[in-house]
Amino acid sequence: MAKQILAERYELIERIGDGGMAAVYRAHDQLLDRYVAVKILHPQFANDEEFIVRFKKEAQGAAKLSHVNIVNIYDVGEWEGKHFIVMEYVEGETLKNKIQREGQLSIRDVLDISGQICEALEHAHSHNLIHCDIKPHNILLKPNGQVKVADFGIARAASSSTMTYSGNVVGSVHYISPEQAQGNAITPKSDIYSLGVVIYEMLTGQVPFKGENVVSIALKHLQEMPAPIHELRPDVPPVVEAIVLKAMEKDPAKRFSSTQMILDIHKAQKMLFSEDEAADDPYATKILPRGQINELAAAERVPTTAGHSENSFLKSKKFIAILIVILLLGFLTGAFLSFGKFWSNAQVVVPNVVGQSQEAAKNILTSKNLRVQVTENYDADVPEGFVISQTPAAGETVKEDRLVTIYVSKGGEKISVPDVTGLTKEEAANQLSKAGLKVGDISEEFSDKPAGTVLRQSPNAGDKLEKGKSVDLIVSKGQEVKKSGVPDVIGDSLGSAKEIIQKMGFSVGSVTEQESDRPSGTVLSQSPQPASEAAEKSAINLVVAKQRTVKNSTKEPEPNNGSAGKDLSVGKKSN
Structure with a gap:
């Protein structure tokens, strides 16, 4: 559908994604002069009235959301039988791509990404909208680190990676909650479970449950505990592992709410990274550790009577004054770092x-x-x-x-070139597009492979190439057809003509007869014509002479009416 105009407004530029339910295109909104992403429902769902009603209703519900971590939906409609959703176009990559490229993500990145996803879920849940399909494929990462959650409230079509009960798609099998696997009611806590699975994958580089088929994986969500994160990755702090375990509780009542999870993620970030940031910045505002406070108290303490405790100094005005001075100095140095010389007018x-x-x-x-x-x-x-x-x-x-x-x-992002040899040109273009690459020059050559099959590619599979660059393809033209000169058998007898044709590597095609004065069986004409070229073993059609049919005719005698020998001319009478 590329290069078509949808709804007399959206110019489809290129296909950037494909799923079981819909294809996604990058498009230009000609009315508002901006780039958008257009999701067009696959034709097989166009006549499913129940699916269309749910599609529109849930898309309209998602359009009511407005949050920095949610992909905005701009328009929902139908054009010439095609149902579509127009949404914000986000440059960057999916979280799945990042995991596949980097494997285990850093703890800092995991908490940052998880916190932003949770912020998006909290906003959606407050508007009574459940995502139902949280997975790395639906999480978009912008180059500046901002997270965008896509596909809110859109039911997924049945495929090898989804579970379906009574015709209702309930989620991607590696990320579904136990209640989704059982076909029970879905709640906001279902999204939290899926987010827990996503965090597990970010930390370990793998999903918690694998199996031979969707049913075996779903049963593991119901019955088994995942391998402990610290066994797969010892450097994961216990506080982070605890967040994942609580999010992935089998019982929804024991899981976080989205708000509670945000608070715990922020606590983990402060616990793990606030001291590191302060250590990197000698002028930043700091919280004085309890041990240092006690040391200051001991240094300043004067002899007291036996009944006074150590806490008496901590409650004294002198200690409070010292603490205020320390915090004020920290604030001033922090301000100096961020905004320049705090006291200077320069x-x-x-x-x-x-x-x-x-x-x-x-x-x-x-x-x-x-x-x-x-x-x-x-x-x-x-x-x-x-x-x-x-x-x-x-x-x-x-x-x-x-x-x-x-x-x-850092230059363009480097991508591992996928192997597209053996695919058709269309399949190769789709694979390259999914990897963030595009098709370059296409050349053709003869081969034993079917026409249109990719024979070779440049760069080769596995080579690193900058994102958005082109891969050149060499494509099969099919088997080469050898041609030979057509022999001239016009005037030869049919038997002689057949012998010559077969010796020259051709076959005799149709033989038709035509009346002629030439001897019967003589070749009158041929196709292809003599001296032309034709594929080897192709047929030469002949037209041969056939004896004319002679009709018998008798001349009837003239009637004898007594006028024979007489001059029948009439003379002129003289006056």
Whole structure:
């Protein structure tokens, strides 16, 4: 359907995804001049009235959601028998792609991604909408780290990766909750279980339950406990493993609500990473550990009478004053780090370093008495080592020593080229598109393979290629047909003509007769014509002479009416 106009508004540009229920296209909204993603229902569901009603109702429900971590739905409709949903186009990759590429994700990334997914679920659950199919394939990751949850409230079509009961699709089998596997009522806690499975996969690089078929996997969700995360990955902190275990409780009543899970994720982040960040920044605001407070108290304590406890100093005005001073110093140094010299009136206009090399950008910024922090991102449009963007933006006026973050390109993201040999051109294009690549030049050559089959590819399978780049294909034209010159048998007898034709590697096709004055059986004409070229072993059709049929005729005698010998001419009378 690429290059078609849908609903007289959406120009379909390229197919970017395909599933059991629908195909997804990148499209241009000609009315609002923006790129969108258009999901078009597969034709086999077009006549399923119950499915269409549910499709529209749930899509309209999802359209009511508005959250930074949810893919926005813009439009739902039907055009020329095609049911479609128009949604926000998100550049980036799926969480599944990231897991497949990196295997086990860092603890920091796992908590960050999980927290954003949970924020999206909390918003949806507060609007009485349950996702029903949380899995890494439906989680989109933007290059800046923002998470977008897709496919809210859309029932999934039956396939090898889904479970169906009474015609109702209830989720992808590796990620479904026990109540979904039993065909019971689905609640917001079902989404929490699926999220627990996703976190398990991010931490370990594998799903918790595997089996030979969907039924065996579903039974494991009901009856078995997954392999402990710490056995598969010893560096996972107990607090993180505890979050996964609670999310994956068999009993929905024992699981988190989305709000509770957000709080526990934030607690884990503070417990694991707040001290690391403070250690990296000697000027940042810090919480003074209890041990250091006690040391300060002991150093400042004066002799007291025997009845006073150590806590008396901790409650004294002197201790409170010391603590306030320490916290104030921390605040001031933190402010200095973030916004420059807190007490200074000296200001600097931030220079523009976008497009500069990393070293050049650092030199320019430090020469203006600004500090530099470097963050690396993939960007195929900016050469590796050069600045993509900056914060604060160029032209802003800030205080001296302000921290400026520059985002430096790591070049285009490298992708492992899939093996598309043996596939048809269409199948190869689909596989490459799914991998983030596209088809380049296509050349053809003769082979024993069916016409249209991919014989070779460049780059080869397994090679690393920048995302969005092209893979050239060599495609079969089918077997080569050898041709020979057609012999001239016109004028030969039929027997002689047949012998010549067969000796030349051809076969005799149809033989038809035509009346002629030539001797019977003489070849009058042939097809293909003499001296032309035809495929070897192809048939030559002949037309041969047939004796004319002679009709018998007798001449009837003229009637004798007594006028024979007489001059029948009439003379002119003379006056």
